Amino acid sequence: MVSVTSGILREQLLMVYRRMLERYGPQHWWPGESAFEITIGAVLTQAASWGNVEKALCNLKQAGVFSPKALREIPDEDLARLIYPCGYFNAKARKLKSLAHYLGERFDDDLDALTVLDTATLRGELLAVYGIGEETADAIMLYVAQKPSFVIDTYTRRIVQRLGLAPLKDTYSRHQALFMDNLPQETSLFNEYHALLDRHGKETCRKKPLCEGCCLLNLCPTGGAKVSSR
Ligand code: SF4
Structure with missing residues (x-):
């Protein structure tokens, strides 16, 4: 049975995904010919x-x-x-x-x-x-193996932390569980989601984030506080 909390998390994570996909389009990852x-x-x-x-x-x-x-x-x-x-x-x-x-x-x-x-x-x-x-x-x-295994990197950690979705324990496995326990186990979804998080982390949610105009702004407490303080 899906709990109310995990149902909300699932919706939040899917919303983040859809917004980034709409903003950046499909990323066609991983870059490589073989x-x-x-x-x-x-x-x-x-x-x-x-x-x-x-x-x-x-x-x-x-x-x-x-x-x-x-x-x-x-x-x-x-x-x-x-x-x-x-x-x-x-x-x-x-x-x-x-x-x-x-x-x-x-x-x-x-x-x-x-x-x-x-x-x-x-x-x-x-x-x-x-x-x-x-x-x-x-x-x-x-x-390579086309298995639904979510990849966690620095960009992912930074974005989920700023979105207020980071797990209490700052470990790789807890971050991975955030996505894998709350999203459908689909290789194509995990493939695109990770690629989009990387694009977003490089382009917009940088170390110094460009919150104005960010596609996730109204979902993001960090960005909301930053923009309203100006
Ligand atoms: S609003 Fe700012 S902090 Fe939040 S995800 Fe966008 S760029 Fe990052």
């Missing part, structure tokens, strides 16, 4: 801007290092040099190699096979790979 590109992009984007990730991806493509097998075979220092633009290159080289070994040993490098595992099993396995944290695992789950 399951492999999305998978390694999810690692490279840790603490890096997407512009710098694109430079690293471009280097890997030009060097012909664009498959799990090629990642396993290239020496660590050469891989680190290729992904230099996205920062933490030595650590990320080790992470890419661990992921490539997992993909080879578990799926024979066939990324389509990720879809076959159930959600809990796949998430548990990804989290056990060196360098794969919750956000990266969920990005791979959602955008």
